[in-house]
Amino acid sequence: MVNETPQVMTIAGTDSSGGAGMTADLNTFAAHGIYGANVVVSITAQNTQGVRQVQMITPDMVMAQLKAVADDLAIRAVKTGMLGDADTVHTVAKALQQFDFGPLILDPVMVAKGGAQLLSDAAVEAVRTALMPLATLITPNIPEAEVLTGMTIQTPDEIMAAADKLHAFGTQNILIKGGHGDAPVVMDYVRLTSGDHFWMKTTRFDTQRTHGTGDTISAAITAQLGLGLDLKSAIIAGKAYVDATIRDGILVGHGYGPLNHLAVVTAQNQPEVYDDI
Template identity: 40%
Template sequence: MKTYVPVLSIAGSDSSGGAGIQADLKTISALGCYGMTVITATTAQNTKGVNAIHSIPASHIGEQLRAVMEDIKPKAIKIGMLDRPGVVEVLVEILKGYPEIPIVFDPVMVSTSGHKLIQDETVKAIKEKLFPLVTLLTPNMDETSILFGKEVSDLESMKAAGESLLNELPTALLIKGGHMDQSVIYDLLYSKSTGLKILKSEKINSKNVHGTGCSLSSAIAVGLALGMDMETAVAFGRDYVNQAIYYGQQIKTGNGSGPLNHFYNPQKQITNEMD
């Protein structure tokens, strides 16, 4: 008998299919692994923004997680939207029993449209209780500002924030610089074993970047599940997302910020002409 390589996403649901649980499942599947989910909240949203958030009871989130862990133990876990301290607590209580499983935490705090997705008191619970279990933290610049407590707007402030936040984490930190308005994107990978590595890539001018952070963290989790070391997994994830943005830039989905092309295949693009 053979088996799939299982990867678990713990995150919120995006009704438009571009981010959250939906983006995670698409990414995990596109990269050849078997995706499982624990849904922390549902959102009513589309490409133009978030209209409403419905929180799943923390007890049921715990039940979802226990059910998965007892039957299909994942090789890696990606965590996204956690909107309440109680959710953090129930996840930590269960996940601390699986220290061998790498955890990639994308601290979803602000949507692409600027909608705040997290309670203020949750940040404190995340830093005190979840950070000790996290293998890699992947905040963007807005999320880094919230976690650091100071505005992060350029490469120098990214470095200052990274040096500070790494002290609160056991392993590694990837600060994403895609929000900077410049032609070259700088991501900072901090590791307690290898130090700082500055990762550069050309910025792709596309309106379709909804779910980029979710997809990147999921792709890195896939890399770790497949046995890659941290630096290789991050490079693997960044390459996948860059390709998905590139091959999705000419496709229109909705009237706002569209999704990546998760299942891109340059030889087999299937699209419909717009009326």
């Protein structure tokens, strides 16, 4: 009877306003009916208007948390969020090679919604070399994909070329999120090692309440994997969930408000899936 309840984990920073980071991940896990463990790598003082201060947790304490979870829980899938610096990235990479936490969803959080840089230049290189080869899926938005690849990405062909380059770094599967910008539709691109690749299309919803969107979709995919879905189905379900959390908004804060993690997914939220555009 021990550890029969499905369990997943987030390795991320806190958000004192509750909208992003570890809090968004745990809210997403709970909304999917799955148990969530959390390893804290940083503490942030932030709200919907921006990040005010960041305090990193020591690498020894990060490793101690990871070992404590590994010694007792049965984690089926794990995601990373804001990792902050190169020492933390290398610590997490070492633990992921030492402990079996299931598939890794890597959300390369680099810049907060308000513009604050959350990943140092040295940490970006550590993500490329130490963490990306371990990832089952990486979920950058277009600006993050530009940093990781060194490319300018504006067209569908450039998005696909960026996915090729990310794959060359060792990542198995890629989801490049197209939500930045102001186009009337959002097009996300997925490339899988199976050879399958597709686009997910949703209609843009005009709102500033999008704080924690990247955390939420990666956490939703992690939760779906923990519940037993295959990767393609988990990605599509994660996209539908985050669309629902944006459309069924809540009124919190004066800036980029948080999502509604208790939103109910309906047929309206299902993305249109295309092999080509």
